[in-house]
Amino acid sequence: QVQLVESGGAVVQPGRSLRLSCAASGFTFRTYAMYWVRQAPGKGLEWVAVISYDGSENYYADSVKGRFTISRDNSRNTLYLQMNSLRPEDTAVYSCARDTVTSPYYDYAMDVWGQGTTVTVSS
Amino acid sequence: QSALTQPASVSGSPGQSITISCTGTSSDVGYYKYVSWYQQYPRTAPKLMIYEVSNRPSGVSNRFSGSKSGNTASLTISGLQAEDEADYYCSSYTSSNTVIFGGGTKLTVL
Numbered sequence: 001q002v003q004l005v006e007s008g009g010a011v012v013q014p015g016r017s018l019r020l021s022c023a024a025s026g027f028t029f030r031t032y033a034m035y036w037v038r039q040a041p042g043k044g045l046e047w048v049a050v051i052s053y054d055g056s057e058n059y060y061a062d063s064v065k066g067r068f069t070i071s072r073d074n075s076r077n078t079l080y081l082q083m084n085s086l087r088p089e090d091t092a093v094y095s096c097a098r099d100t101v102t103s104p105y106y107d108y109a110m111d112v113w114g115q116g117t118t119v120t121v122s123s
Numbered sequence: 124q125s126a127l128t129q130p131a132s133v134s135g136s137p138g139q140s141i142t143i144s145c146t147g148t149s150s151d152v153g154y155y156k157y158v159s160w161y162q163q164y165p166r167t168a169p170k171l172m173i174y175e176v177s178n179r180p181s182g183v184s185n186r187f188s189g190s191k192s193g194n195t196a197s198l199t200i201s202g203l204q205a206e207d208e209a210d211y212y213c214s215s216y217t218s219s220n221t222v223i224f225g226g227g228t229k230l231t232v233l
Contacts, residue, residue, distance in 0.1 A: 035222070044126070044227040045161070045169065045212050059220045062124065100174055108216040109159040109174035116168065 002026035002112050004096050009117030016086055020117055022079040022096030030054070030074035033099040033106050036081045038092035039116070048094070049081065053103035064090075086121045093118050127152065127213055127225035134231040140201040143228045145213030146194055151223060153194035157216035160189055160198045162209045163227075169212065173198060200230075208232045 008020040022034070036048040049070040051058045058070050069082040079096050094117055097110035128146040135141040145152065145160075152158055158176045161169040171180050173189035176196065186201045196215070200207055213225040 037224075044210075045163075045214075045224045047214070047222040047224055050222065061221060095168060100171070100180070106216075107174060108155075108157040108214070108222050109171055110161075110169075111171045111174075111180055113168035113170075 004098065004112055004114035006094065006096055006114045006117035009094065009119045011120040011122060012086055013123050014087060014121055017082070017084045018086060018119060020081040020083070020094055020119070022081075022114055024077045024079065024098075027098070027112075028102075029072075029077040031102040033103070034070075034072060034079045035097045035099070035110055036070060036079075036094060037097055037110070037113075038090075038094045038119075040089075040092040043092075046092070050099075050106070050108075051079070052106075083119070086119075088121045091119060091121050124217065124219065124221065124223055127215060127223055129211075129213060129225035129228045131226070132229045132231065134233055135200075135203045136233045137203055137205065139203050140199060141203060141230065142200075143198045143211055143213075143230070145196040145198070145215075145225050147196075147215055147223070148194055150219075151215040151217040152191065152196050154218065155216045158189070158191060158196045159214045160187075160196075161212045161214070162207075163212065164209050172211075203232055205232050 051070045098112040100107040100109045100111040160173040163169040177189040
């Protein structure tokens with residue numbers, strides 16, 4: 001079945017780095033734009049980043065621009081989020097999600113979500 | 124960029140209809156057709172309920188409908204059921220090539 005499974009979450013100190021992974025299965029990963037979305041404890045959803053189906057385009061929320069990098073390996077059906085210079089306010093559950101339409105288009109809607117991986121930034 | 128504005132909570136009785144508003148600006152909700160709505164139960168992944176303002180994905184009940192007027196989008200749930208009690212989030216594409224979510228609305232079925 002169509003599935004996204006995140007991994008890599010951990011407890012890290014402020015200023016450190018972490019890389020999250022999202023393994024996709026059950027669909028043609030290389031034909032979909034992909035997203036990272038986070039949710040801080042007790043808070044709402046916050047969009048983090050998007051990457052095009054081929055990795056040629058990516059965009060970021062202002063809150064993470066310059067610190068986070070979204071990437072993908074279509075040969076491994078895997079999405080990544082490299083997080084540098086982590087701050088306490090980055091503490092959240094990070095989820096990957098799929099766009100609703102296939103390449104080369106975006107619909108900016110997310111129809112398949114993973115269960116998320118928890119990142120805690122604390123000294 | 125600030126989040127889209129949603130009411131913190133709404134409530135209704137079984138069988139009634141409720142509407143959740145989502146207010147943005149002319150740079151997001153007001154300009155683009157890319158407005159979506161998500162339903163989220165506690166400790167679970169969000170579920171897409173509406174995309175492109177008013178389209179329902181396959182499998183979503185036709186009790187859920189979406190619309191837009193100016194800078195405000197709306198989600199209407201008719202024939203309210205106990206299982207509809209959840210958090211609801213709107214989102215929109217923006218002129219900055221980003222996506223922005225609303226703050227979320229907690230729906231209580233009385």
